[in-house]
Amino acid sequence: MPLDVYLNVAVSGVLTGLVYGLMALGLSVIFGVVRVVNFAHGEMMTVAMYIAVTLFSTLHLDPLVMLIPIAMVLFAFGYVLQAGLINPFITRPEHSQFLLLVAIAIIIVNGLLIVFGPSSQNVQVTYAFDSFQFGRLIIDATKAYAAVAAVAVSAALFIFFRSTMLGTSIRACADNYTGALVVGLNVKRLYALTFALGAACVGAAGPMLLLIFDVTPAAGPAYTLLAFVIVITGGLGSMPGALVGGVLIGLTEAMAGLVFTPSAKSMFAFAILVLVLLFRPQGIMGKRAA
């Protein structure tokens, strides 16, 4: 097979992986601070995707243009969800949290089914079929735009956590819960804010993924699983780990499909996960538990 085929597929895998990474980043942020595993993560992203579909079909608004407003809607949704529903479960056993979030996921899937029906939906933007050609390298334009947007959103999130007082406070909550209480931080509010930021990540990733993939209500659980594979591979709670994991999984899926068989793409992604769990259980960028 010509070398340019490998190069084309590898580039495509990396670009898709960056958007995967942004989606998983939200999960990692939530777990890293609130210590709650969001089992409704993929389902929340399908909500964002359906908002983008609705805005496009009714007002012809480009999903990339609507990325920030949709992220804000999901931010508000995440804040209310955490403050109103999840917060009382923070101190309860993990299985209670698990059941609560699975119940939320099921409600979202069935709600979307009732409202939008089972058929897949997509957006037909003017650049949906564009591609850039550099010699024998062909790059899918929608994937390129989505990946650039994913990098920009991730960078903004990194800057927020590293360079703002609020971001530092959230990190303080993550590092030392009791210490944060002692210095007078409003931990409950910061938890809600963190959950909202995680939801905003999927709010931003949803419209981007919509440019690449169609959406169905049933797609949510698959995205949740994918986000888990990525964050566990990259390191649960590690923000750079989520992006690295996303790129690794995107690249692995693409190359496995090319070198072996496309129907084995997921198998290889899970094989990476198994290897990471065996040889580096904390994930590629994760910190070993003390």
Added chain:
Amino acid sequence: MKKKSQSKAAVTRRSFSAGLGAAGIVAGAAPFNVVRAQGAALKVGVLLPRSGYQASIGQDCQRGVDISAGILKDLGLPPLQIMNADTETNVDVARSRAEKLIGEGAQLLIGAFDSGQTTAIAQVAEQKGIPLVINIAAAPPITEQGYKFVFRNFPTGPMILRDAFLNQKEVFQITGSAPKTAVMLHVNDTYGTSIQKGMAAMFPKFDMPYKILQEIAYDPTARDLSVEIAKAKATGAEALIAVSRLNDAILLTRELVKQRWTPMAVLSIGPGWYEDQYLKTLGKLSDGPISLVPWYDPNKKLSKSLEAALAKAHPGVSMSTNHVYTFEALLVAADAYKRAGSADPKALADAIRTTNITNNVSPGPGIMFDAKGQNDKLKGSAIQNRGGKLVTLAPREAANAKPEWPLKPYDKRG
């Protein structure tokens, strides 16, 4: 002891006579019921996947049911009382719904689009002695079980493949050109795998002008098919043979455009490439693929009636396999009821066995069943997407257009 003697005494000559009289009335009424059934509508249980992942197809089949009443009346056939049931795209639910319908008085069953669900319904129908007329289901074993109450007016998998090869050759003959190489992309679900295996087994018998360079299987739930198309393109094949569903057909086309590859032909064996949503989603980019599928003969008189009825009831919906074969299943039921002159299941089954409907919709000489209950005279078609519509290219007797060949380059479609 006292109670026992009282109990014995309860069966008096008077009560015995009353019981005998009541039994006589019931016995007398039974033949009267059969006579009355001749004038009443036949109770037909229609089992379709109206929810679950096949919901959109089940609902599309239902359109064939909705438009049937007027046409059957125009044909002078007796009325049918439709009893709807949802299989929920689930084999076990299909079985229990069939039992429930029979329990509620269904005198004939129709269904159920999917081979697995239909197999379960066929077992119930045979056990209860209620005729089942299959609308759509291609698995050969359904009519290979020696069933006496199961009839299928839909081609089996091998029949679909046989006609796919024959119709391709006819298209190549008309155009005077044929690809020398092809690459096959297929979903790795039950349908895709069975077609792939069937093709491998039957390919040598048909002396096709091309050889298949590579077979590429992919997951039906795949969200991205860029790797699949990159791999197919790298083979350098002239034609693309696709065995897909709707969503993946759209994804494959998008990737063909993005990766700047226009093969000489896209030959689809199965659904997806001709469906309304494919045409609407892709617009001009949907033009050109040739689907080799069970279809209808657009030149038949009844096809035009059915098309008109569908256009009136569901504007914007193109007539397809789902409507045609569901309608024809009801046509078989109404025709058999008329000839049987009774709703008795055995009489209905005997009447269906001797069906000979030549005024029909599907390609071929008409609807008639062999000893196994299969309409083995059915023919598949080659259809092509043309400006958001579908035209029939082959078989010659059912054609209404010449092929547009080769596929127009995707980057030159405006």
